[in-house]
Amino acid sequence: MKGVVRIVSLCPSITETLIGLGLESQLVGVTRFCIHPAEVVAKLEKVGGTKTPELDRIRALAPDFIFMNEEENRREDYEALAADFRIDSTLPKKVREVPALLRHLGALTGTEALAEQQAQALEQSLEDLAANPAPAFRYAYLIWREPWMAVNRDTYVADLWAQAGGIGVFDDHPDRYPIVRLAELADAAPDLLLLPDEPFPFQEKHRAELAGLLPHTAIRLVSGDDCCWHGLRTRRGVELVGRLAKEPFKRAQR
Helix, strand or coil: CCCCCCEEECCHHHHHHHHHCCCHHHEEEECCCCCCCHHHHCCCCECECCCCECHHHHHHHCCCEEEEECCCCCHHHHHHHHCCCCEEEECCCCHHHHHHHHHHHHHHHCCHHHHHHHHHHHHHHHHHHHHCCCCCEEEEECCECCCCECCCCCCHHHHHHHCCCEEECCCCCCCCCCECCHHHHHHHCCCEEEEECCCCCCCHHHHHHHHCCCCCCEEEEECHHHHHCCCCCHHHHHHHHHHHHCCCCCCCCC
């Protein structure tokens, strides 16, 4: 593995990807938010949260390599660890950047062949989605409740839904994760409202709560991991948006 034998991963999607590339035995530390695959991460040492890593514990593990994400992790933690350890920190905002990310991780860890296989499989999934487009639709994707928060176009989530013809009703908002009022959501009247199970755990009761506000909007509960995590899970995200975009919900004529 190119001299890398001890890895700490501070980004859940990267943890899942590294395990998928066969690096389970090299992982010596992950965050408590690294939950996939459950049967593997349950056995790995936890080193805090993505934004609250336990730096002393990480140092005690003496990793050869630390993987981070520029959005999930804090700059100050990166700087504190970079003084002593080799770090790779990435931030894909576009789904079509993920095949390159997989190849990058493969090159760093000596798993080029498997990474290339996975990158090509994702590229094929994206080509298949583009070859069978669904009609365009307007959507809103919420990430929090009280305050209600959504996403704009400068996010991985928005780019994923754009692959399937989605146009976010808050795409042009100046904030990447805008706080929105329910009145704004009602005025926007999206064709499709997406309620993920993380970071806020939206449930059926929240879908019912919003159904009265948006009587003509299709409301779906979705996997936040599939919509937000990049890496090997991106293929699941592509399959999800492709499937939901082809559901027979009403598209408004605007």
